[in-house]
Amino acid sequence: MTIRKGQRFMVGLNAVIVAVTDESPRVLTVRGSELSMTDDHELAALPFGPLDAEKDRTLERGVRGWVREQTGLELEYVEQLYTFGDRHRHPIEHQGGPRMLSIAYLALIREVKLALDSRAKWLDYYSFLPWEDWRRGRPKVLDQVILPKLEEWVTGTEEWASRTHRQERLAIAFGLGGSEWDGEKVLERYELLYEAGIIDESVRTYRGKRRPSTAVEKRELMGRRMALDHRRMLATALGRLRGKIKYRPVVFELLSPTFRLLQLQRVVEALAGVRLHKQNFRRLVDRGGLVEGTGQIDSETGGRPAELFRFRREVLTERRAPGVGLPTS
């Protein structure tokens, strides 16, 4: 095994920065004009920058640096999400540029006001993935666009084995035929939509073929596009986050130090994309030792005043996997 000298790579760092305000989840975006190098000059993009081989001691520091530079924000909770490295993910590769790798990070933050002149903007997370938000019932885009198209895609292959396989993936990802909808399977769903050509992202070619695209009038139902494969990163992040809230107390990164239980519930619902059973939710977080009352009362509720709670840090030493649990309603 010979160690060759460095080939031509560019290593990009991306951040999926999530906040929840006014009961709706948001992601921090920048304008992706230069980035996308396509005709779509105003696609939203994730904060992005190349890793500096000399200056960035760790990947995480690199991410924090780029976010600071592009948005003015100082991140707290940050975790590595996934490394994307398929060839031709980025247009520069088509132009003889270096091979592009992107290491995506997930960050959670209490939403902050951005400077007016900031290039960054908070956008509704579900505006990119509308089929993931079930809080007001089953999203209509599912039955109006997605499932019909996916059924077509399933029957669109001759081979029996291939067809069965597609059918099974569809059933699992979208909760068909005996399966239930699983909120965590965000990426699986995105990938089916991508493979079936129901969403078309800005990278024009994939294995040399132009993908078929959905009729224009339906497109808006399918949510906003993002630059490059950033929407895939969004899907990856949401899936990870939905899993994680169940066994790590990460929601509290999105809340102020004290909060009403209903606020906590709304944040969880925003991430999980479903409504929860109120009484059982409080039972879980309270008896589960995740929160403790502060004794303070908040009267800004519009109803009976509520007690303010705080995160109980000790739960970390008491329980193995302290997360919130989703008593779906």
Add this chain to the structure above:
Amino acid sequence: MTIRKGQRFMVGLNAVIVAVTDESPRVLTVRGSELSMTDDHELAALPFGPLDAEKDRTLERGVRGWVREQTGLELEYVEQLYTFGDRHRHPIEHQGGPRMLSIAYLALIREVKLALDSRAKWLDYYSFLPWEDWRRGRPKVLDQVILPKLEEWVTGTEEWASRTHRQERLAIAFGLGGSEWDGEKVLERYELLYEAGIIDESVRTYRGKRRPSTAVEKRELMGRRMALDHRRMLATALGRLRGKIKYRPVVFELLSPTFRLLQLQRVVEALAGVRLHKQNFRRLVDRGGLVEGTGQIDSETGGRPAELFRFRREVLTERRAPGVGLPTS
């Protein structure tokens, strides 16, 4: 944001390939002599190779290629684990070489006989992380070496905040003072041991300081070293795997198509590092719809003959998170 031309990077691909044979978990290793570039010419290393910017269409293909080349194995189940990118992880960086990134993958496989002349070798997973194996009771290395040293490390800092923080991390990671041992916290434990200088890996410098190392006579209790930060990758992989078996039916990747329930249990125990309650374990996998009897009988048990079972694929469409569950005994 300017896109600069490719800086000097080298992108390495590593594979943590896991199998379970004779009730003990194993990892596939190659000899790390060239790799480590240190005096330790015979440290075990993970199969490794640089990503080829031109030839490897995807990262996963790159990994499969290197594994094939170095071990002759054809991988099936593969998932991305983590990307390691801290500066000075690799000695070539000290010598003015390119910045080294390593993308680690986890692969599960039914153990195969290797060619006699193969450079690869199966080694016991717990020989590298002995404190993780509780199947024969609490590992003695914990009380004989680890905990005393870690207590020292905690009291070794003056600042109160720092001390409390260390104390809390210790309690959570190693199940002290009200906490219980959590099998999934493999990486947290590794990182404490690393920070406290209780294990010393082959990269000599870290932020310029030589780390203190444990007295030689105790070192063997702390398990074998690996080249570079490969033992950290092992820890990352084991933590991930222990989590994953609980909600994805990945164990079956390690078993032949039909098996006795006790075989299944032994494989789970090997990964989880604990003994399980037999009757409850069968209840879980059986009533949980994870397996189904084949009607065939296996008399090679040494006791009453057992029915052979197979994985029930349909469970994927029936349950959201089908994993095995650990009825600890």
Add this chain to the structure above:
DNA sequence: TCCCCTTATACTCAAAGTGAGCATATACTA
């Protein structure tokens, strides 16, 4: 003032799931 709307919070009750163990069946071996 009182009714109504809103949110908060306590409590119940059945069903399902889990931890721990007893009991029995069927092989092989000394």
Add this chain to the structure above:
DNA sequence: TAGTATATGCTCACTTTGAGTATAAGGGGA
């Protein structure tokens, strides 16, 4: 034939969960 090993069925108390019912306490408007 006793003893050991594995396989498998079943019990029982306890906890957790799903789905409600009931009541408390604020504000606004008729």
